[in-house]
Each structure stands twice: as C-alpha cells, then as structure tokens.
Amino acid sequence: MHGRWFLCGAILVAILKGCCGLSLEADLITRLMTGYNREARPVEDASTAVQVDLDMALAQVIDVNDREQLITINVWLRHFWYDEHLKWNASDYGGITSIRLTSTTIWTPDIILYNNVFDEGFAQQPEVKAIVNSDGYVTFLYPFTFKASCLINVEFFPYDEQSCPLKFSSWAYDGFSLNVTNRAPSGDLSNFIRNEEWTITELRAIRSEAYYSCCPEPYPDVTFYIIMKRESLYYLYYVVAPCIIILIISLLSFAMPPDSGEKLSLSTTMLLALVVFMQIVAENLPTTSRYIPFIGRYFGAIIAVVSLSSMLSIWILSFHFTNPNPKPPATWLKRLLRMERRDEWAEWLFCGCCRMVQSRSGFKIRRLSERSNQDVNLRKQNRPKSNTVSPMPTSSPNGNAFHNDEKLQRQTTVPPLVTNSDAALLQKIDTIISEIQQTREEREQKEREEAIVNEWKEVAARLDRCLLITFFLVSVIVNASMTWLPK
Structure with a gap:
C-alpha cells in the first residue's frame, strides 16, 4: 500500500518539474523578446563592429552549365556571432543554457552571395530556428540552394579543372559595423554527395576587403573557392x-x-x-x-x-x-620507292603486288618482238631474187651442132619460175607482211603503254602504303595527346 503512494508521488513530482521547466523557458523567451528590436545591431556600444564568422558545408553540386557559365549547388551555411541583447544567467532559469528562436524574430546579418544569379526557386533563405546560448552566442544554420555565376575555363576540356568562387558579404553594413571573417581556412566536405561528372578536390575559404567607388569604408567578404576536376571518362x-x-x-x-x-x-x-x-x-x-x-x-x-x-x-x-599517252615515272621516284632494287624489307613492306604485273608485261613484249623479227627474216630469205632462168651449156656425144642448138633453144624457152600471177601474189604477201609488222608495232606500242601504266599503278600502290604508315604514326601521336593530362 505504501509502495503505491510512493509511486504516485514520484509521478506527480516529475509532472510538476516538467511544467516548471516549460514555464521557465517560456518566461526566458518572453523576457528576452521584451523590448528586443531585430533591426538594431546586437551591440551595447554603437562604435563596436559585430563579429560574424562564416562557414559553409558543400552538400551537392547539382549542375554545371558550361555554355551559360552557371553553377547550381546546395550548401549548408553557418553563421556565428554574439548578440549582447540575448544573454541570461542559466542558474536563474533552471540551468537552461540554450534556446531555439525563429530567425525572423532576432537580428541576423544580411549576408548575401554577391555572384548569385537570382532565379525563381533559388537563393531563398528558409525560415529556420537559430540556436542562442546563455552567453549570447548565436548559431544560425540553414540550407541554401542557389545559382551562381562561374567563369568556366574550358581551355583544357575535357581535362579541365575549375575554380568557382562564392563571395559572401554584407550588403548594407561596412567593415566598421559588421566584420565578416571565415571560421576555418577551408569548408566542410564531409557530407558532400558525390557528383558523377565532377570531383571536388578542395573548398578553400579566403577573407578579403574590397573598396568600392561609392563608399570610402572597407567591405570585408569571405570567398569560398570550389576547386573541382572534370571526370574525363x-x-x-x-x-x-x-x-x-x-x-x-x-x-x-x-x-x-x-x-x-x-x-x-x-x-x-x-x-x-x-x-x-x-x-x-x-x-x-x-x-x-x-x-x-x-x-x-x-x-x-x-x-x-x-x-x-x-x-x-x-x-x-x-x-x-594516268593519261592515255603516259611518260615513264622518273628514275628518282623509282629509286625512292625501291622499284628497281629488290630489297627484302621493301618487298615485305610493299608486298610486291604490282611488280609481277610489270614483269609479265615486259616478258610478253620481248617474246612478241623476237618472234615477229624471226618470221620476217625467214620470209626474206625464201623470197626469189629474179624472174629469169640462165641457160646452162650442154654437150652431145655425137657433136651435132644443130641438135645442140635446138636443144639449147628448148632449154632457153622454158617458162620462167615466176609469172605475172606470182608477182601479184608476192606483192600481196609483202602487203600482208607489212600489215603484220604494223600490227606488231602497234601491239608493242600498246604493250609498252600498258607497262608504263602498270608502273604508275605500282607507284600509286607504293605511295598508298607509305602514306598509310605515315598517317598511322601521325594518328597515334595525335590520339596519344588525348591521354596526356595538361598541366
């Protein structure tokens, strides 16, 4: 019985303690917001500059438009500063050391991206809560998706490496009112979502001060340089x-x-x-x-x-x-292409595909010329030199002169070996021989022209082979340059 009363008492104490804690936090927020002006800088001394530390975590590279020279990225921005109007003693409020306040209810630095390309759906700061500590230290973290201009240098495309700057600074406050510094020498890449086209090698943060023609005061800024290398595969x-x-x-x-x-x-x-x-x-x-x-x-x-x-x-x-009446190739060209010398390496290189054609043509020309000359000489040797027959003296055993004269007369009146019809036949034979010789000469001329044409074809074939090897080597050098990574 006593155990039940003890359990109920413990539960009641816990409930009362929670309600008290809630009321303490509500009372704290009410006290801090009473008389708080979010338009005023959070400093007691007006001559003191608000120190704002910037940090950035790169979450994702959404798109890199080479032609329009734009980069679309998603980042997590982190702002840190002291608000002297948001301090309290933690012991007075049940040990509460930090609270969450909507960013639109407190003062926040007007940090903007200078090279931002304003577009619908981009560069819109969400309404998130800021973390306020009891000593007045404010931590403001929020995601940010924007398009920024980035000068894309494609001189070594597709082996290029780009450096896209993101310049953050206050638009309204100069350096005497708001001092912007980088929290770390480099940004955060621990939560980066890998991009298939780009590899992020570095995220540098550099602080600088700029002077503009409108105002004599310095305007500090923090520029984050996204160093990324293109995947060339x-x-x-x-x-x-x-x-x-x-x-x-x-x-x-x-x-x-x-x-x-x-x-x-x-x-x-x-x-x-x-x-x-x-x-x-x-x-x-x-x-x-x-x-x-x-x-x-x-x-x-x-x-x-x-x-x-x-x-x-x-x-x-x-x-x-080549033309119908070609001239033979120059001697120096034949020597250059190794057409007159049978080198083993030349025969292997040029394969001797045209040499056989030329050799067969020359062989037929020589055989035809020799055979035709032999036929003509043979006919000239068998041709008779005269159409008359000389009488040959004869003798008779009885010494009859009349008989001898009569016999001699019969011998001298024998018909000649070549008659008029035979002369016409010989004339026709001469004409045929002349035509054959002319045909032979024309054929020899044609064979010589074909041999010259074959020589030119061999020149063309050998030049083809030389140019194939030359251009192949040039192509290897040109394509090998694509594997060389430009410095």
Whole structure:
C-alpha cells in the first residue's frame, strides 16, 4: 500500500518539474523578446563592429552549365556571432543554457552571395530556428540552394579543372559595423554527395576587403573557392573514341584499291562526319575567342589529317588513272620507292603486288618482238631474187651442132619460175607482211603503254602504303595527346 503512494508521488513530482521547466523557458523567451528590436545591431556600444564568422558545408553540386557559365549547388551555411541583447544567467532559469528562436524574430546579418544569379526557386533563405546560448552566442544554420555565376575555363576540356568562387558579404553594413571573417581556412566536405561528372578536390575559404567607388569604408567578404576536376571518362568514350574510329576508317582509304571507286568518297564522308561531330560538341561549350579548347585542337588535328589524306588520295588517283599517252615515272621516284632494287624489307613492306604485273608485261613484249623479227627474216630469205632462168651449156656425144642448138633453144624457152600471177601474189604477201609488222608495232606500242601504266599503278600502290604508315604514326601521336593530362 505504501509502495503505491510512493509511486504516485514520484509521478506527480516529475509532472510538476516538467511544467516548471516549460514555464521557465517560456518566461526566458518572453523576457528576452521584451523590448528586443531585430533591426538594431546586437551591440551595447554603437562604435563596436559585430563579429560574424562564416562557414559553409558543400552538400551537392547539382549542375554545371558550361555554355551559360552557371553553377547550381546546395550548401549548408553557418553563421556565428554574439548578440549582447540575448544573454541570461542559466542558474536563474533552471540551468537552461540554450534556446531555439525563429530567425525572423532576432537580428541576423544580411549576408548575401554577391555572384548569385537570382532565379525563381533559388537563393531563398528558409525560415529556420537559430540556436542562442546563455552567453549570447548565436548559431544560425540553414540550407541554401542557389545559382551562381562561374567563369568556366574550358581551355583544357575535357581535362579541365575549375575554380568557382562564392563571395559572401554584407550588403548594407561596412567593415566598421559588421566584420565578416571565415571560421576555418577551408569548408566542410564531409557530407558532400558525390557528383558523377565532377570531383571536388578542395573548398578553400579566403577573407578579403574590397573598396568600392561609392563608399570610402572597407567591405570585408569571405570567398569560398570550389576547386573541382572534370571526370574525363565520359567524354573519352562518347567523343574521343568515335573520332578515333572515324580517323582509322578514313586512313583505310589508303589500303582500298583505286579501281573500287570508293577511295575518295570514303575519305570525304569521314571528313563530313568529323565536322558535324565537332559542331555537336561545340554547342555545349562556352563561346570564347580567347583560346581554343583542347578538344577543339584535337578535332582540328583530326580534321587536318583526314583532309590531307583526302587530298593525297586525289593525288594518288591521278597516278593510278594516268593519261592515255603516259611518260615513264622518273628514275628518282623509282629509286625512292625501291622499284628497281629488290630489297627484302621493301618487298615485305610493299608486298610486291604490282611488280609481277610489270614483269609479265615486259616478258610478253620481248617474246612478241623476237618472234615477229624471226618470221620476217625467214620470209626474206625464201623470197626469189629474179624472174629469169640462165641457160646452162650442154654437150652431145655425137657433136651435132644443130641438135645442140635446138636443144639449147628448148632449154632457153622454158617458162620462167615466176609469172605475172606470182608477182601479184608476192606483192600481196609483202602487203600482208607489212600489215603484220604494223600490227606488231602497234601491239608493242600498246604493250609498252600498258607497262608504263602498270608502273604508275605500282607507284600509286607504293605511295598508298607509305602514306598509310605515315598517317598511322601521325594518328597515334595525335590520339596519344588525348591521354596526356595538361598541366
């Protein structure tokens, strides 16, 4: 029975103590707010400046607009100062050492962001409570989402590193009335939400004083510098890698046979693709004439390589499809391309694909010329030199002169070996031989022209191979520069 009364008494004492505590806090707030003017600076001496310490915690980088040069971030701002009108003795109020007051009911410093870009839904300070200690020390913490102007330097894009300043200062009070200082040499990054495009490397805080033409007094400010580095993997995969593929395809035009008819159109198509791709990337970069971005220089080098390869393809096609009456290639050009010497490394490099064509053509020319000359000489040797037959003296055993004369007359009146019809036949044979010889000469001339054309085709093929290797090395150097991190 006594235990029940003791329990009820303990509960009653606890309730009374809580009510007393609530009334003490309410009485404290009422006393502090009585006669309090939130427009007056919280100092007893009017010549004393209010010391305001600033600190900032970066919560999130929402967006970085390179083209408009704007940064959208979410921060937690922290203001600290002493309010001499908000002091009390904690022992007089049941040991209450701190209370929470709405920020709109007490004096707060008019700290604003100087490089703020005012937009609907941004840069609006929420109504939060401030923490007031018994010694008058006020802690004012509130979240803040805003858009700020930030000069984006894309000279080394996509390997760029940006420094975006956030300048905080009082707009109405000069340095003699309100002294703004940074609480720590750097901001707080412990609660930062990682951004997929940017890596925050540092958050520096620097205090400075500025003088304006309107007023002789100094205006102190605290500037937080957000040092952030761009993640380049996204651009390497979606921008640089397609450029490398386009470049490789365009260089393969040197390995394409000229007779296919697509050698020049391939290079031209790849060149147009690069130009269009460059325009798409340029739309997302800020317009500037002070420098050319690193990605722009890369595109320029790639376009120059592809353009030069297209022009050289035209030059090589002019060698391959030479004029109907070509002249042989110059001797120095043959020596330069190792067409007259069979070096092992040259045969391996050029594969000897055109050498066999030229060798077969020369062999046919020699065989045809030798055979035709032999046929003509043989016909000349078998051709008779005269159409008359000389009489040959004969003798008879009986010495009959008349018989001998008659016999001699019969011998001299034998029909000639070549008659008029035979002469016409020989004339036709001469005409046929002349036509054959003319045909042979025309064919030899055609074979010689084909051999010269084949030589020019070999020159074109060897130049193609040399230019393929040269441009491949140039492309490797240009693309390797993209992996070099600019200082």
